[in-house]
Amino acid sequence: MDQENAINLLMQGATAFFLEVPSGMEFGIDMMSWSTGEKFKGIKMIPQGLHFIYYSAIDQYGNTAPRCGFFHFFTKGECLVKKWDTVKEELLDVSREEIVRYKTNILNLDKFLGPYPFEELEKWNGLSSLLTGKLIDKLCPKTQIIRSAMELFPASKNENLKKRRPWGPVKSENDFGSDLLPNLVPKAESQFRFTEPPECHYPSGSSLSEITKHSLDSSYILQKMTEKHENKIDLLAELQFCYICFLIGLNYESFERWKMLFQLFCLSKDAVVQNQVIFVKFLLAVRKQLENIPEDFLVDIVENNNVIYNGFKEFFRTLETEDFEIEDNLKDGSTQLKRFLQHKFGWEFNGLEEDDDDEAPVIVNLEEY
Template sequence: MTSERGNQTPHMDAEKAQVLFEHGAMFLLLNFPEGSEFGIDNYSWTVGPNFRGIKMIPPGIHFIFYSSVNSDHQAGPRSGFFYNFASKEIVVKKWSVQMEEIQMDEVSEAEMEKFHDNKQEMDKYLGPYPYERYKQWVSLSNHITDTTLRVLQPDCGFIYSVAQFESEGSTSQSRQASAVEKSKEASTESSSSSPQKPELPHLKQVIGTNIKYSVVPKQRYPPGSSPSEITKYSMDSSYVLSLLLTERYNKDIDSILGEVQFAFLCFLLGQNYESFEQWKKLVHLLCTSEEAIMKNPKVYQDFISLLHFQVREIPSDFFVDIVTSNNFLTVTLHELFQNLEGDGVDSKLQKKGHSFRKHLTEKFNWDFTSEPDDFAPVVVDT
């Protein structure tokens, strides 16, 4: 393997390496094209001719991603998926040259038995998990659970950086109706001097490829609310948050932190822009839920920690081009810090908020002391 981001995995003492080899999981990927990108969690490589996969994977949830090269050495768009590895588990997948993606079909029991028996022989073809980055990965994924994956992952199993479209199917009736319509259009156009426009194919997103993100409710206040309640919940998103949690997560507010992390990683590692939009919506929703902040101090302490690690991981060019565009993050976090100053907010939570605000101010020179410009609105539709 050739390292593509960061340094090569540093030398690990033999005893620790043996323990990880015995108890860690393996991901075998057969027939993957040489020169392609392969990554796990927050590390990626350009693979060589002998690459067969990754060994010593710590048990738990990980994100595997790849970008293959074709016969002309052109890199394709990135794809990936989450997987919850068990201790000592061996996962075997094969690369499909025709489809240019990983086949998700299960390998036969006979093949699996062969791989288990030849585990030591496979060692030289496997790259070691980048263990020196494991703590970073945990800080970015510790709220993602099996439930998170079951609720959010696309039915096809893959996170695509580019939306998957296909031509709409047609029937004899639809073709007949289309022919009649074209005949009318041709008759009309023949009497005019305007050139005929080329017909474009009708495309639709491939079923099962969309990430099943939560939909932020449009209703901002309870039915039958008084004018004062309407005013309150127009500024406080707590009712919207409560609706979302009831509809999606059985009122478990901890679960939404898993979706925040899932969306962030799908954007950062999976290069899926839809996920960035979802991350913004959820961050804004949590930051502007004043009532929820007072009722759930432990969850919001975890939320601040989550944001701290996410901000640290975002590449600097992303900050300039995306995250700070329209002042999204500074305006949204300003609202969070304002809500943390309210009466009845847990003192430990306030202290953590102050520490986070200080860190952001020192590192990025963001100003949270003055009110945001009235002409810099939050660009999040809720």
């Protein structure tokens, strides 16, 4: 990069100072991470928009702590300054005066700043295209920190341990010593605020046939969850939020929520007919996610009843068997996705109009009884 272009990007882009960060710890932004050096003081040339910053502390013995991260919307020319707290092992905010001091000295501190990895920007934009600052604030924990390991604390201030189990035979292997363990619960302010499904998965007053229909079609659940957002697209954006927290934040709870939302979209048959535009964006969002999924994560998903394959099989079956006119964008999107899945994973989606073996009607020969 020529000097003139570099200076222009430096002044137009945002700068994030991370002061007194220990040498050798993992530090990253979006799709790229590094091991910090002694001169590291932050990242420069950050494009305006949403980004995810994360880090993992390392103790004196080289042990890596669980990953922590946070979302931040950078504005043009913004200067973000945070300082490492050795006690809490977190990045904390600094005073306004310190922010101004570093912002006015950006050019002098340029050699201590690593450039934003522009080669990974397209991937990041594909994963976060629907996210807004308002939605991020709504879904994030109150602390705004995404942790790979859940924060726990004793359920009772007066009693940290449960009562000892009375003498007698152990009921099971799991029971052995369980009563002697601390009674720990997650910190409320550290928990995600995901959109919860309705308590009842079918409308009040539904007949038995209607209840059966809603057990096979998740459109009612999708509708009720969508109504909890200001925009119809926000539930799909929540799918992106969960994936980022899982892929980059290494948060397993987000992975479980991502699977639930993925299956919800795939099994909402009536919703596909009523709002095909949303599902065109759904196919694109999931494809971007699968393009960037690490192989070791993919193995876990495949071995876990292959949630992705079975979900898409039901979705493609809806497109092929339901009696409605499919718009060109949805038709092209589903065709392209099938090709991608076949090329990347070897998955075939033939004979979708036929029932699976475990779903086919059972024929009983009455003459045998």
